[in-house]
Amino acid sequence: MEKLKDFAKETNQPIFEINNDELISLSPYLDEENDSYKAPDDWFDKYDLSLDGFSGFPFINPSEEEKEEIIKKFLNGIQKLLNPESNWTFYKPFFLSLKHCVKCNTCAEACHIYVGSGKKEIYRPNFRSEVLRRIYKRYFTISGKVLKSFVGADIEVTYSLIRRLLELAYRCTLCRRCALYCPVGIDNGLIARELRKLFSQELGMAPVEVYKKGTRLHLQTGSTTGMKPHTFIDVIKFIEEDIHEKTGKKITIPVDKKGADIMLLHNGGEYLSWPDHIAAFAILFDAAGINYTLSSETLGYDGVNYGAWYDDVELARVGLRHLQIAHELGVKKLVIGECGHSHKVYSVIFDRILPASSPLWNIQRESCLPLMWEIVRSGVVKLDPMRNNFPITFHDSCNIVRLMGIVSPQRKIIKAISPGTFREMKPNGTYNYCCGGGSGFAIIRSLNFPVFRNKVSLRLKTKQILDTFSDVLNQDIPKVVVATCSNCKGSLRDIMKIYELFHKYKINYSGLADLIVNAITDIPPFLNLEEMEE
């Protein structure tokens, strides 16, 4: 692509396409066939693949009249983002990031998508921000309105531009690694997120997986999985039986226990995809004598809040309900389970959302990780590090390390419960790379979006995992990547399946609670690294 203004070009052909042989190499670990992906021919007319040949939005192209309306609403939406009253949640960091970029492009090398793609211009974190900046200049400043190209305001807002910008807002996982490297603190991740917000709140454009089958389903049924309270109760009973069979222990998982110290909020997906993880928390908290409870109220058992990725209204609706449930139970603390974006929402963003006078301030909102370290450190549960005698690495959840700065408890835990077999990925901690599935990427399955995710977004993490275990790749040595986030685990599962890391190198993955429980001496080993479940 020659110039940024090609972005507005009225064509249904992609302005740029990914070549397989330009992607970052996974050699010598994996031999990849150079079978370049092509979307079906009829999709180019039916859908809009005009950014890079990929799309996560299966809606049909609007009429000319509708396009005019979309342009109006889009510009109106930008105005709202720029207004501290209508955008009271994120105006300040958004506006500062829009205004003060010095265009040094330090952010580019920090981005796993840019690097993974083979450094394609269009995926630079600053590229999408720059499109928005030029629109801002052209339409919302006097000099831009008058002088246009003379002041870098040479972009016309067309439907094609808007449509490409929608896709481009979903070529960023909001991991904010770019913000960490930026010398002036520009948050291009936030700009991408605010664009997503504009698209959702002003134009009703959001991926079906995060809106209709995400927050809407969450508010209607109680969970983004569609799980209703009576199903949740049934699942809990099943997990209790399973714990009994597996460990010989009869544990009652506390549900709706009024006045407990803690309400524990798991990611709802865990109950269906990783029920052993729920069991691990139950075993650990029971052994440690933690006075906690789960909730069977609608929403009370699914702690995700997808609004964090794309919509402030949905974010507030879901979040207030979660806090209300904790308040009604009379707990002192809401403890967030192993879910990255839920950490961000409840520990950080809700400080901005709660009204000053709200009684919901009385509930402390905390990460589960310091509590888990406290349990391990105290010695109240007898743990044998030799149970975890296999190479272990840790994948950081961006929201937990970079956004919140919780870096050490998870490492202290792993070191305490393994016999010196822990190794860091490089880079790690606040400098980690995103799993590739953040901000909804792991669950968006529409059209060929998963092809983009798998090929480009998961790529750098795949390489990093292989590099970390490069000296122990032998099939006879089981290895594990530990992650404290459901979304990350979903990505790791995809990585291991698509790139055959389990099949070829016996690399498995696990939650942190699961690894701790594997070391509890008075029950049989909990993890089975010899198998990978679907």
Added chain:
Amino acid sequence: MAFIEFKGKQIEIDEDGYIQNLDDWTPELAEYMAQQDGITLTEQHWEVINFLRDYYQKYQIAPMIKILVKEMAKMFGPDKGNTKYLYGLFPDGPAKQACRYAGLPKPTGCV
């Protein structure tokens, strides 16, 4: 949206082949979908599909795989209550492939 042509009717499916309107489902459609994948549905397949449909009737979601395995063991014995057996019947994975033939919606949320 994509469609499959079945008995002169266009049945809407998503990009992963799940039917969009659950009322479109008939046992014949399940057999047809399996045929497209080169699979002939046997009594053993139907034991799984029928369980999935019953569970969905009760809970409006697909069961976690562990529940499927355990219930199969309870109903048909340990030979049928294990993932190896289920993968033998549904090579793309029981959670995906069997649910698709059973006409259940695609799983949602962080699963």
